[in-house]
Structure formats: structure tokens, C-alpha cells
Amino acid sequence: MSPAILNRSGNRPYPPRRSELTARFWDALAQGRFLTTRCRACGSFSFPPRSFCPSCWNAEMEWCDLPQGGVLYSKTVVHVAPAIFAHETPYALCIVDLDVGIRVASRLVEARADLPLGARVSLVALRYEDGALFAFRPE
Amino acid sequence: MNRSVAVIGGAAVPCGRLMARPDADVQVLEHEVLAGCVIEALKDAGVTKADIGAMVFAQPRPYTRQLYFATFMAHYMRLPMDGLVMEVLGNGMTGGFAFEQAVDQVASGRAEVALALGVNFEMGATTAEHLNTTMRATGDVDFQSSCGFTPISWYAMDAVRYMHEHGATRAQLACVAVKNRDHAVMNPLAQFRTPITLEEVLAQRPIVEPLGLYEVPPRSDGAACVVVATEDVARASGRPYALLRGRGFHHDGSHQISEVPNDMIAFTAAARAAHIAYEQAGISARDLSFAEIYAPCTIVEVLVSEAIGLLPRGQGAIAASEGQTRLNGRIPICTSGGLTSRGHPPRITPLYNMIEVLEQLRHQAGQRQVKDARLGLAVCELGNYNAAMVHVLEAKA
Numbered sequence: 341m342s343p344a345i346l347n348r349s350g351n352r353p354y355p356p357r358r359s360e361l362t363a364r365f366w367d368a369l370a371q372g373r374f375l376t377t378r379c380r381a382c383g384s385f386s387f388p389p390r391s392f393c394p395s396c397w398n399a400e401m402e403w404c405d406l407p408q409g410g411v412l413y414s415k416t417v418v419h420v421a422p423a424i425f426a427h428e429t430p431y432a433l434c435i436v437d438l439d440v441g442i443r444v445a446s447r448l449v450e451a452r453a454d455l456p457l458g459a460r461v462s463l464v465a466l467r468y469e470d471g472a473l474f475a476f477r478p479e
Numbered sequence: 480m481n482r483s484v485a486v487i488g489g490a491a492v493p494c495g496r497l498m499a500r501p502d503a504d505v506q507v508l509e510h511e512v513l514a515g516c517v518i519e520a521l522k523d524a525g526v527t528k529a530d531i532g533a534m535v536f537a538q539p540r541p542y543t544r545q546l547y548f549a550t551f552m553a554h555y556m557r558l559p560m561d562g563l564v565m566e567v568l569g570n571g572m573t574g575g576f577a578f579e580q581a582v583d584q585v586a587s588g589r590a591e592v593a594l595a596l597g598v599n600f601e602m603g604a605t606t607a608e609h610l611n612t613t614m615r616a617t618g619d620v621d622f623q624s625s626c627g628f629t630p631i632s633w634y635a636m637d638a639v640r641y642m643h644e645h646g647a648t649r650a651q652l653a654c655v656a657v658k659n660r661d662h663a664v665m666n667p668l669a670q671f672r673t674p675i676t677l678e679e680v681l682a683q684r685p686i687v688e689p690l691g692l693y694e695v696p697p698r699s700d701g702a703a704c705v706v707v708a709t710e711d712v713a714r715a716s717g718r719p720y721a722l723l724r725g726r727g728f729h730h731d732g733s734h735q736i737s738e739v740p741n742d743m744i745a746f747t748a749a750a751r752a753a754h755i756a757y758e759q760a761g762i763s764a765r766d767l768s769f770a771e772i773y774a775p776c777t778i779v780e781v782l783v784s785e786a787i788g789l790l791p792r793g794q795g796a797i798a799a800s801e802g803q804t805r806l807n808g809r810i811p812i813c814t815s816g817g818l819t820s821r822g823h824p825p826r827i828t829p830l831y832n833m834i835e836v837l838e839q840l841r842h843q844a845g846q847r848q849v850k851d852a853r854l855g856l857a858v859c860e861l862g863n864y865n866a867a868m869v870h871v872l873e874a875k876a
Contacts, residue, residue: 356621387738388622394738414643414743416635417688418627422610425627430685433632437740445618445736447626457643473625 410438447475485713488524491703494822525716532590533562537597562590570861574829596704599824635687638778651796655777663816670822701824727755746786753787764788829859840874
């Protein structure tokens, strides 16, 4: 799948921490690739990545590509934000049900105000100067 | 429960700004305000200082200076006791946990009388600064908070989903705010006591779309104390009291949203906790005279009223717009004025709700009295109703 990367000026307002486990996700994200973990026993995806399966607690996990497409479940636009995000207001947030059966909440970008629930959206990497975040945009 | 437990008294200061600005010459101190509530609550309950056997405090916000507040208060009020003196914390459920622990102290025999109490001072911090902290409590700090989710942004997404699924209108949701303000007008503890119209609610600036200023909680300071005791103590007081008939709790195992797609607006934790509490009390939802619901936003009151069986699924907003949830309506909800108008000092909001339930069940709620109130409900929560706690109480004369 071709990298989906949107460049952003400046630094991330609230940079996520990296662990030995999640660094793999953030490093791949910076290249426009979405990775997560999947249970070798029951086959279910988990996101964020984990060292164990939250469903069956099996500890045999494997890394795999996370299919990026999904359906918009809900959304909002934030007008009153934490001080560290104030310069970005108003900004849109969303909840998306990925096709692989994982629900993810993140930013919604490049979407018209009237984008209806149920619309197709997909993950996109936001490349800030100090690292990457992810968001959804309409397909 | 081993022993029957009753709520026998309570006192609180009106919600609003208590905390002085940091540079003010004269400050309002947390322990001075709370001590006043404790003394008043004991008078209200008809018990004395020596009767207090346990104290469970809501942990104060970080903006108040005194740490280890529970043990400091034991000193400040000179209160030795055999039961626990402790602080609890759990987001908006903090006051509920304090109440629950105080009840357990009495039910288990460790105390005859216990206090659930606390202060929530936060008005010394601006909303934007305050949100820098609270955003860390209502999301995965690395994978969600990093994009700017705020506590009420989740409720806003509940509203969007509800309107999508049930065809409800924003105006129907906004009727909840108008109704709650009308209740608050009659409540001396309320922060906002001037009536508002539907048009005014709809005309407010957006905070988290589709919710505007009057559909989201205000910021509030507060202080409250609730007195619980064995039913024997309650009877001996010779005063009306509220008997705890049932309690339920459920955590749905998720933080804000389930990673596995589910029906987000079913509020299953509230449904489950209510079911457990109703069963213990031997009642059903239709037996209730009123409900005091922890609902930071209009939509939350609608969703909880459906989840706990007061209104049919998908009908909560319509019912509110028809006046069914008003005082003198079919099932009055949030006669205190609710979080949007009574006020919302989050860590002790459930204590304010319990005080409202007590006043209603003692038939001392004045103009906002629910006629013949016999069974009342209190609900509190954390997250996006990921956990809910439900208490059923009965009027006893």
C-alpha cells in the first residue's frame, strides 16, 4: 500500500511516549506504514500494539500491517481545547470502526463539515517536524 | 450488605467560585470550608462529634495546597476514630466511591456513623490549563490524548451518534438544559438560578459540536458532607431518613471507547449497575419516584435515562422535550438542576446528588419537591459511562 503521509509544520503539541514495544509502531508510522499486533492463537488484531492479546490473554503476538480502511462511527469538532492544543482549534475528532474489527479514535482531517456517519475513511500519517501522529481522512 | 445503612444528613455550600485567584491577598481555604459543612451535616443528621466512626474523603484537586487531606482534617476537627480515615479517587465517580466506602464502614460494623465528604476546588485554574490535566484522565495519553481529546469530546460524539441513529434533534437534546435550569432556579445550592430559554441554549457558542456552552458542564468549586449510619441510629434520631435499598456497580472493561466495536451509546455499565441495584432493592425502574443522574452534558442524561430503564431506547430526547422528565412530569430527573445548572465540582458531584436525593426523600426539597417521593435513584460514572454506580434509596419517616 502506498504511504499516506501529510506533512505538518511545527512539533506535535503533546508527543506520545515510545516504549520498546510501541517504538515499532511510531517508527513505521513515520514512513507512512501502519503496524500493529495480532494474536497468533485467536487471530484478533489489537490496537494500540500489545505484548499480549487483550481478548484471550495469549502472549504469542505477531506484528502485521494494519489495514487502513474503515467506517466513520462518530465525530465532533472541538472549540474549547487544552492550552497546549489551543492554537489548533477548531479541530475535528472521530471514532472509526476499521474493517478488521478494531475501533480507533483520532483526528479527522480533510473532511467537509457534512461528512456523514457511515462514510468511508482511512488512516493517514501526519508527519510533524519532531515525529509522527496519525489521523483519519475521507477515502 | 450485612447491616442496613441509611443516609441521615448532609450539607454543602452552593456550587460556584469559592477559590480565590492565586494572587489574592485573602484566600479561601479548603479545610475551613469543609469543616463548616461537617458541622452543619451533623446537626442536620442529629448526631454528635463523638458518634463519627469513619471518614472517607474524595481526594481534592491538585489546586488545593494541603496534601494528605483526610488525615489533616482528622486533626483539624480533632476526630479520633476506629474506622477508616482515607481518601479515594476515581474521576467523576470519586464522590460515589467515598459514599460507597462510607456505607461499607457502617455495613461491616466498623462504624455506626460514617462521613462521605470532600472539597473540589479548581476555579483557580483557567479552563484551558485545567484541560491540560483532565485530558490525561479521559483517554489513552499516548494514542488518544496526543490528538486533543477532551473529557466532553466523547460525550459530543455520543450526541452525534444518537442523533444519527434515532433522528433526535439538537433542540430536543437542548430541552434537557432548559428543564435542568428551571429546576436549579428552585435550588439554593445551584450555581445558575436564572431561567433560560431553548432559543438561548441553541444560540450559545459551540464548545464540542453539536453541544454549546449551556449543554456542557460549567466549572465549579464545591464542598459537601454526607452522613450515613446504621438504620438503628437513623431510627433513634427520630427524624426522616433515606434507607439504602440497593446498590450496583459495573465497569465495562473499556476506557472511553471499547477497542472492539460495540453500541457505544447503550451505556451498558449504567444498564448493568442499575439492574443489580434494582434486583437488590426488589424494584423495577417504574417504581422510582425520581432520579438524580450524573450527566455532565444534556446527551448523557438522555442516554442514562434510557440505559437504566426510565425511558424507552431512542425516546429519551423526545420525552425530555415533551416535559416527561420535569418536576411534576412522569419521571422527574435531576431536580437539583443537574450538572449543567446545579453545578459540577466533579470529584464531589455525586455527594451533591446524594444530598438532593436525601432532601427529596425527607420531603424537604421545598418548591422542587417531588410529590410523594418514596423511591429515589442516584447514578454516577466515570469516563464515557465506562463505569457506573447506582444507589436506590427509600423514604423512611
